[in-house]
Amino acid sequence: MKRFVILLVVVALIALAVPIANLFIGNPKGTTVTRSAASDDRLVAVATILETKCANCHSTEAQLPFYAAFPVAGDMIRGDKQAGIREFDLVTELYPTGKGPATEPALAKIEYVAQTGAMPPARYLALHWNHRLSDVDRETLTPWIRETRRGQYATAKVPPEVQALAVQPLPNSVAVDARKADLGKRLYHDTRLSGDNTISCASCHALDKGGTDNAKVSTGIRGQLGGINAPTTYNALFQFKQFWDGRAGTLAEQAGGPPLNPVEMGSNWPEIIGKLEADEAFAREFRQAYPDGFSQQTITDAIAAFEQTLLTPDSRFDRFLLGQVNALTPEERRGWDLFRQHGCQTCHVGKLLGGQSFEIMGLRADYFKDRGTPLTDADKGRFNVTKNERDRHRLKVPTLRNVAKTAPYLHDGSAADLPAAVRAMARYQVGATLPEADVTAIAEFLESLTGTYQGKPL
Numbered sequence: 001m002k003r004f005v006i007l008l009v010v011v012a013l014i015a016l017a018v019p020i021a022n023l024f025i026g027n028p029k030g031t032t033v034t035r036s037a038a039s040d041d042r043l044v045a046v047a048t049i050l051e052t053k054c055a056n057c058h059s060t061e062a063q064l065p066f067y068a069a070f071p072v073a074g075d076m077i078r079g080d081k082q083a084g085i086r087e088f089d090l091v092t093e094l095y096p097t098g099k100g101p102a103t104e105p106a107l108a109k110i111e112y113v114a115q116t117g118a119m120p121p122a123r124y125l126a127l128h129w130n131h132r133l134s135d136v137d138r139e140t141l142t143p144w145i146r147e148t149r150r151g152q153y154a155t156a157k158v159p160p161e162v163q164a165l166a167v168q169p170l171p172n173s174v175a176v177d178a179r180k181a182d183l184g185k186r187l188y189h190d191t192r193l194s195g196d197n198t199i200s201c202a203s204c205h206a207l208d209k210g211g212t213d214n215a216k217v218s219t220g221i222r223g224q225l226g227g228i229n230a231p232t233t234y235n236a237l238f239q240f241k242q243f244w245d246g247r248a249g250t251l252a253e254q255a256g257g258p259p260l261n262p263v264e265m266g267s268n269w270p271e272i273i274g275k276l277e278a279d280e281a282f283a284r285e286f287r288q289a290y291p292d293g294f295s296q297q298t299i300t301d302a303i304a305a306f307e308q309t310l311l312t313p314d315s316r317f318d319r320f321l322l323g324q325v326n327a328l329t330p331e332e333r334r335g336w337d338l339f340r341q342h343g344c345q346t347c348h349v350g351k352l353l354g355g356q357s358f359e360i361m362g363l364r365a366d367y368f369k370d371r372g373t374p375l376t377d378a379d380k381g382r383f384n385v386t387k388n389e390r391d392r393h394r395l396k397v398p399t400l401r402n403v404a405k406t407a408p409y410l411h412d413g414s415a416a417d418l419p420a421a422v423r424a425m426a427r428y429q430v431g432a433t434l435p436e437a438d439v440t441a442i443a444e445f446l447e448s449l450t451g452t453y454q455g456k457p458l
């Protein structure tokens, strides 16, 4: 009996000590989160909130509090830190270049969490009640999110209230040198870029197939199969990086890849340039725009110029965003609401509904284990570029623009249709099992993202 009382007292003391302790322990102060904000008063206020209430689990710098030494609490804390940092790294997302501006997905993630109250996790708030985001916090975070968006990412010439949204309409055009774009268009469709004159960029990125080949994986020269699903070239200009693993920084750099890839076009620059030079009429025209003539640099520059014209504005969804409520059916609008309720826009963000970050495939359940087929190099994703363990299975979030035209889905082409892709996302990225009616509504919403190319529906 006496021992029981002592035990009770000890437990009560610990229970009391933990919350009291966290008033002064476990708040990392002066980490990179706030230090990097020093030159910007506005950001200092934002960073202070995030450092106090989020950095414990979303930064690699956070120190574990003393009670992490206790068995159960310790496991919970370490588990939360590990899971938290996989999803969202405050430092790299707030200061992607070392000083900012915050990435577009970071803004959407913080906004989502502030709106839904999903973070910090409820079990953590039970002990750290003072870490809940307050109304004052929200009044600091929300205007910063909206203004950063308007200043950095929003589509020009649309109303300011639209510019404040996580998802943006596509612009109708971007400035491009028309003569170079025209040359690039011909090169994009030119099979002389391949070793055996059978394959052009358009073989795998057909403009009448949503900018893809509608195949699970692509077929290159001599019938060779590639290892990953071909993404669309439409609107690719707005992506922060190119390729599923982001190994190309620009469209021109990207366009230098396929011609040399032995599985895709299997050629080399001297051979390509030789073939193009032999076409005197084309060579003459090319020199009018590029006086130095054909080279890897000029050929890829022209192709990139063409890709700047591969815009698909004026989808029904864009018209809806710009105020035409009836551009979407009630079921599609329900799909759009569900899309936001489940936080899909925290990754599928901006003009493209994607293309701005690398995210782990399988955040909430092990996708690769469930798939059951052997892991491939392509599955490693961003890891292939950085060799950083944190980047294993991190893939560039694909755009959802024109997604109804680009089946099959996912980097391995494993989802045959939109409902299958939506179910996979709910399970592996959101951690929710959706009723079939909701899957259908979201899939219908996704169909409203089909835009127009040169005035015609895709």
Ligand code: HEC
Pocket (backbone or CB within 6 Å): 050, 053, 054, 055, 056, 057, 058, 079, 080, 081, 083, 084, 087, 088, 109, 110, 113, 118, 119, 120, 121, 124, 133, 343, 346
């Ligand atoms: C106690 C640790 C902890 C704290 C504190 C915390 N998070 Fe999290 N966070 C997690 C974990 C764990 C996950 C993974 C999902 C889950 O388990 O709910 C997560 C997931 C997320 C996600 C992914 C989307 C989602 O809603 O699940 C975002 C965004 C996020 N956190 C932002 C924040 C922000 C912003 C704060 C501060 C207001 C914060 N978190 C505070 C642990 C934490």
Ligand code: HEC
Pocket (backbone or CB within 6 Å): 188, 193, 199, 200, 201, 202, 203, 204, 205, 218, 219, 220, 221, 226, 228, 229, 230, 231, 232, 233, 236, 239, 241, 242, 243, 244, 245, 251, 254, 255, 256, 258, 259, 263, 264, 265, 303, 396
């Ligand atoms: C044999 C099929 C094939 C050919 C030919 C081909 N591509 Fe691709 N393309 C792919 C595949 C597959 C990927 C994804 C590869 C990866 O991410 O590792 C890709 C990726 C891209 C991307 C990046 C899109 C994104 O969302 O990251 C662009 C842009 C692109 N290709 C343009 C071109 C251009 C321009 C050419 C011609 C010079 C070309 N492709 C030739 C199959 C092909």
Ligand code: HEC
Pocket (backbone or CB within 6 Å): 339, 342, 343, 344, 345, 346, 347, 348, 358, 359, 360, 361, 363, 395, 396, 397, 398, 399, 400, 403, 406, 408, 409, 410, 411, 412, 418, 421, 422, 425, 426, 429, 430, 442, 446
């Ligand atoms: C944590 C980030 C994240 C969230 C949240 C997320 N996605 Fe994704 N989404 C991805 C990534 C990464 C891929 C690519 C995965 C792959 O190819 O293996 C993807 C792929 C897709 C695709 C396939 C696109 C294509 O061209 O292959 C669809 C459709 C999609 N997501 C819809 C959704 C919907 C709907 C939701 C909300 C229910 C959602 N996503 C939530 C990151 C996310």
